[in-house]
Amino acid sequence: MAKLIDINQEASASISTTSTKPYVLQEAAWIKWTLITISLLFLTLFLFLPLVSIFATALSQGWNTYVASITEPDALSAIKLTLIVALIVVPLNAIFGIAAAWAITKFSFKGKNFLITLIDLPFAISPVIAGLVFILLFGAQGLFGNWLFEHDIKIVFALPGMVLATLFVTFPFVARELIPLMQMQGITEEEASISLGASGLKTFFRVTLPNIKWGLLYGLILCNARAMGEFGAVSVVSGHIRGMTNTMPLHIEILYNEYQFTAAFAVASLMSILGIITIIIKNIIEWKAKNV
Amino acid sequence: MELTWKKRKKNTIIPGFSLTLGYTMIYLSLIVLLPLSMVFFNTISMSWNEFYETITHPRAVASYKLTFGAAFAAGLINVVFGTIIAWVLIRYEFPGKKIIDGLVDLPFALPTAVAGIALTSLYAPNGWIGQFFDFKISFTPLGIIIALTFIGLPFIVRTVQPVLQNLSSEVEEASASLGANRFQTFTKVIFPELLPAILTGFSLAFARALGEYGSVVFIAGNMPMKTEITPLIIMTKLEQYDYAGATAIATVMLVASFVLLFVINMIQWVTNRKFNQQ
Amino acid sequence: MGKIKKLLLPLLFLVAVLLVGCGEDTEKAAEQTGESKETPTNETTAAKEPVEILNVSYDPTRELYTEFNEAFAAHWKEETGQDVTFQQSHGGSGKQGRAVIDGLEADVVTLALAYDIDEIAQTRQLLNEDWQTEFEHNSSPYTSTMVFLVRKGNPKNIKDWEDLVRDDVSVITPNPKTSGGARWNYLAAWGYAAKKFNGDEEKIKQFMKDLFVNVEVLDSGARGSTTTFVERGIGDVLIAWENEAYLSLNELGKDEFEIVTPSLSILAEPPVAVVDKIVDKKGTREVAQSYLEYLYSDEGQEIAAKNYYRPRNEEILEKYKDQFQTLDLITIDDFGGWQEAQKTHFADGGTFDEIYQ
Secondary structure: OOOOOOHHHHHHHOOOOOOOOOHHHOOOHHHHHHHHHHHHHHHHHHHHHHHHHHHHHHOOOHHHHHHHHHHOHHHHHHHHHHHHHHHHHHHHHHHHHHHHHHHHHHOOOOOHHHHHHHHHHHHHOOHHHHHHHHHHHHOOOOOOHHHHHHOOOOOOOOHHHHHHHHHHHOOHHHHHHHHHHHHHHOOHHHHHHHHOOOOHHHHHHHHHHHHHHHHHHHHHHHHHHHHHHOOHHHHHHHOOEOOOOOOHHHHHHHHHHOOOHHHHHHHHHHHHHHHHHHHHHHHHHHHHHHHO | OHHHHHOOOOOOOOOOHHHHHHHHHHHHHHHHHHHHHHHHHHHOOOOHHHHHHHHOOHHHHHHHHHHHHHHHHHHHHHHHHHHHHHHHHHHOOOOOHHHHHHHOOHHHHOOHHHHHHHHHHHHOOOOOOHHHOOOOOOOOHHHHHHHHHHHHHHHHHHHHHHHHHHOOHHHHHHHHHOOOOHHHHHHHHHHHHHHHHHHHHHHHHHHHHHHOOHHHHHHHOOOOOOOOOHHHHHHHHHHOOOHHHHHHHHHHHHHHHHHHHHHHHHHHHHHHHHHHHO | OHHHHHHHHHHHHHHHHHHHHHHHHHHHHHHHHHHHHHOOOOOOOOOOOOEEEEEEEEHHHHHHHHHHHHHHHHHHHHHHOOOEEEEEEEEOHHHHHHHHHOOOOOOEEEOOOHHHHHHHHHHHOOOOOOHHHOOHHHHOOEEEOEEEEEEOOOOOOOOOHHHHHOOOOOEEOOOOOOOHHHHHHHHHHHHHHHHHOOOOHHHHHHHHHHHHHOEEEOOOOHHHHHHHHHOOOOOOEEEEEHHHHHHHHHHHOOOOEEEEOOOEEEOEOOOEEEOHHHHHHHOOHHHHHHHHHHOOOHHHHHHHHHOOOEEOOHHHHHHOOOOOOOOEEEOHHHHOHHHHHHHHHHOOOOHHHHHOO
16 A cells, blocks of 8 residues: 555656657557547546536525625634644644654564554545544443543543544555655665764754655645545534534535535535645645655 | 564664654554454454344345445446546646646545535436436435545546556557557556556555445435445444444454455555566 | 663653643643633623533424524523523434433433433433423423425325325335434334224235335435435425425425325424433533423424424414314324334334335
């Protein structure tokens, strides 16, 4: 799974070169255009139309309704909660990702592959199970349920539970982005720095970080996108209290269930915009990474 | 843990091994392993017979078939179209290419519930796309496949793209100079090179699709035995206060995920070895 | 030495992480309680602290409680000078019951079925097992029943339950396993068949089987089903709560749908209860108790009727009689109570599972 997400980078870092090739290495024009047409048609049916339909429904009752639906107090609190969760989750997973990548790529030890597989695990686990496990741990009937109830500490159906579920779901993202990158860069530069007398921390900040900063940033963006969009896991641990424990995806579901389709799609379109901004930033990063 | 450290092969002067590995292990245990162990912990409360009956209940079995079948079908669709899209994006120039390339990541950034609602309304009998078909798409296994295709598309495209990019044109030239036509060159030379990447992408999309919940519940129709996916069965059991049953099914899914990850790692291990030999 | 140091570092880290983790949790808890105290408007500083009530309810009551909460808050303020704010949580009845069992700290539960509250009472003893005697009328301040929503003009000419088993009719109902309303639907249909076939079990089961063969989409909740029927245009008839049917009519188009009342249906009694352990812990018993009692007051009953729930108060029912047609109503007691009904029909291996074997 070494190439989970990291490939994006190499992929688009290299898109540019389509040089003129010898005739034998080119397909007939009709094949070329058939393939392009197939691609566009497929993407239209599966990507563009859903996106367009979100915006079309969101704006179907005019701009004012649109603005009203996303500035309504419950929507605002959902946006706020989503951002808070992302703000806690992304740095924590980033620190973990850096530590894990450092341990895995700078040293050799037994069981490394097993460790990598474990790190990958949350990726392949159903979000429903991801939510369920925290209910089993911290729910009132869970392992720590009674203790938490007596001490009046709320974890599930409150912010901590939602943070934990999101941490779980977005766990591998930064680590998976950094591991192949740091593997490729090897350890010679760090060794040189250390032998010249620099401390470990200094070496990390002066030597390693500049090398991995674009990869790291890219990992953060992916982690953030997933953290904000997670639905299944958060739905299990949220409790759906309006204005308190609803993130944006949950708020969308609620609006949808209240027959407020326009409002639901308005919030959805806001999330799509966030997604598109993410993609744009990602492309800028790739462009910079390529030109550094 | 200590054993691991003792067996460390090389001594390196780089510091921070115990710190970073220790932190990794602790964080991993707290966030992932401890919570996951609860699934097995809860299943233990069942007798083997109960466990076996729960996981082989006809409805559960039907849901495995549907979940695996739909995930597999969606994976195959993505293999075909994802590879074509990757090919088109790498090999051809056409207007709007950059935008399209960026948008391939959309399913990754869009919340799954939003995707589910949007796809359902598009493919419902009165939707923009659904109205052109005589048969139902939303609320049938077909709808599930569509949702899973949407979710899985970036994985194939993004794994195939770099490999295609790095493919040296010399092999293709050699093949052509030996008299192979373009089609032969593709099937005999290019495709074998792409195969490991395609397999990896397929497995990733497949693994992700198995667990997908948010987008599927909206479009599935949720009919027992027909359009009920396994994660939904877990939810259903939970809502009937059947925790042991829910964790039993969850165990089955967890084991499936383990096996899949293992297969993915094997594919990459084999590929890497082949690569190193060259 | 070196080895000890290596061992110590991760240990230290573990301690640090745990400390930080705990600190964070308590901080968050503090933050939340702090927030909850601040939210109510503190303009009139009466003797009493503002109070907050979490009402965990099922899907179709959103509109009802939005209106009722406002009315009660005003009433309570007048009566005691205390500010009360409400947090609402809505979802499928079973899902909500589970959330309360798992630790969602609801002061009051207002669910679709007595069974879900029974489950809360039994698994965690959060309230007495005889909670249903706590308020009048089986603790159900309002009732409803199950009716049909059909497309305008009733093109398939659907009049009664037996029309639903016709080959050319497509039916929408939620999944009885997950939706409270769907269980009422199921039992109402069963009751009709029981009457028609004089209790011949084989024939009743065949009837139910024929009915569910016609079900095209089995959503997990009542709201999902309504969306499928109304927005997606699937199905000829939606079996729904009477109040949901009226609401969809008003919210989504009077000129597109109409309501058909079958000859026989079930008296659906959505119950309410104060969650003893939670209100004692939070010190909100008094207001929670009055809140539910207020549902029985004239104003409460009026609001229920306006939201298409059948009020218990005869006078108010009389006033709204145009919207509530009379029909034969069986009750859950005809099925031996919820525990019994759950076991025979909806538990794993019950009659509902037989249909899908």
